[in-house]
Amino acid sequence: MSGILPRKVEPVVSLDAATLLGFARQARQLRATMSNFLPRDLLVDPAWDMMLDLFIASGTDEVLYVKDLMLLSDGTTGSVMRRIDRLQEAGLLTRQLSDNDHRRVRVALTNAGHTAMAMMLEHLFDHRETNRSNGPRSFTPVAKASSSSHDR
Numbered sequence: 001m002s003g004i005l006p007r008k009v010e011p012v013v014s015l016d017a018a019t020l021l022g023f024a025r026q027a028r029q030l031r032a033t034m035s036n037f038l039p040r041d042l043l044v045d046p047a048w049d050m051m052l053d054l055f056i057a058s059g060t061d062e063v064l065y066v067k068d069l070m071l072l073s074d075g076t077t078g079s080v081m082r083r084i085d086r087l088q089e090a091g092l093l094t095r096q097l098s099d100n101d102h103r104r105v106r107v108a109l110t111n112a113g114h115t116a117m118a119m120m121l122e123h124l125f126d127h128r129e130t131n132r133s134n135g136p137r138s139f140t141p142v143a144k145a146s147s148s149s150h151d152r
Helices: 017-034 046-059 066-073 077-089 111-124
Strands: 093-097 105-109
Touching: 017 046, 017 111, 046 066, 046 077, 046 093, 046 105, 046 111, 066 077, 066 105, 077 093, 105 111
Parallel strands: none
Antiparallel strands: 093 105
């Protein structure tokens, strides 16, 4: 897997770090709240959750280890390791042995991973809308002028 962005995107982030951190926390809370309304495993995306956790950790100067990501994602060891491998292959995160305990492996976003997350969060919580609600953008479909018989 080469490159991190599927298409050419100029990496420009116009929001400050504190705002982006707030957006990441909101997105993480939304993911946690979804299980109140839908079956817990129905809309699971462990890679997105890991990226959010790593983004939040970088914004709060926390260190996350592979074991932390396993616990936070609630996945099996094998599935979590495959996700971490794929994210690392994509250049989005790095792994490094702990200085104090070589059995522990620190996981962190790369600069490219941090920039990609910042751009996604800025897009998700687009601050240029006239509404300026500081919440996620609405994806509500526009009502049709007339409904067909199969819509009923």
